[in-house]
Amino acid sequence: MQFAKLRLALPLIVCGLAASDAAEVQETGAEGVFYGRGLVKAVEPGTGWVTLAHNDIMGCMPAMEMMFRVRAPEVSRELRPGDTIDFALDGGKYVILDAKLVSHAD
Incomplete structure (x- = not known):
C-alpha cells in the first residue's frame, strides 16, 4: 500500500521541481x-x-x-x-x- 502511494506521488513531485526550476530561470533574467x-x-x-x-x-x-x-x-x-x-x-x-x-x- 505504501509503495503504491509513493509511486503515485513521485511523478507529481518531479513535475513540481521541474516547474520551479524553469520559473526560477525565467525570473532571474540571466x-x-x-x-x-x-x-x-x-x-x-x-x-x-x-x-x-x-x-x-x-x-x-x-x-x-x-x-x-x-x-x-x-x-x-x-x-x-x-x-x-x-x-x-x-x-x-x-x-x-x-x-x-x-x-x-x-
Missing part, C-alpha cells in the same frame, strides 16, 4: 553571454530572425523552441532549416550574437 546548440527551424528573410529548437542553455534557459533576433542579418544569412548551429546569445536581450554551422540539413 545577463551575459551564453552558449548553446540548436536546430534551425526557420529563418526570416530580410530580418534574419531565427527560430531554433535548442538544447539547455546553461545558466540562461531550458531547452525549447524559440524565435530569436540576430545581432545583424548576416549572422543568419547562410543558415537553412534543418542546419545545426552553435551560437552565442546575449542572455539579457535574447539576441544571437554569432552562429557557427555545425552541420547542414540533410
Whole structure:
C-alpha cells in the first residue's frame, strides 16, 4: 500500500521541481553571454530572425523552441532549416550574437 502511494506521488513531485526550476530561470533574467546548440527551424528573410529548437542553455534557459533576433542579418544569412548551429546569445536581450554551422540539413 505504501509503495503504491509513493509511486503515485513521485511523478507529481518531479513535475513540481521541474516547474520551479524553469520559473526560477525565467525570473532571474540571466545577463551575459551564453552558449548553446540548436536546430534551425526557420529563418526570416530580410530580418534574419531565427527560430531554433535548442538544447539547455546553461545558466540562461531550458531547452525549447524559440524565435530569436540576430545581432545583424548576416549572422543568419547562410543558415537553412534543418542546419545545426552553435551560437552565442546575449542572455539579457535574447539576441544571437554569432552562429557557427555545425552541420547542414540533410
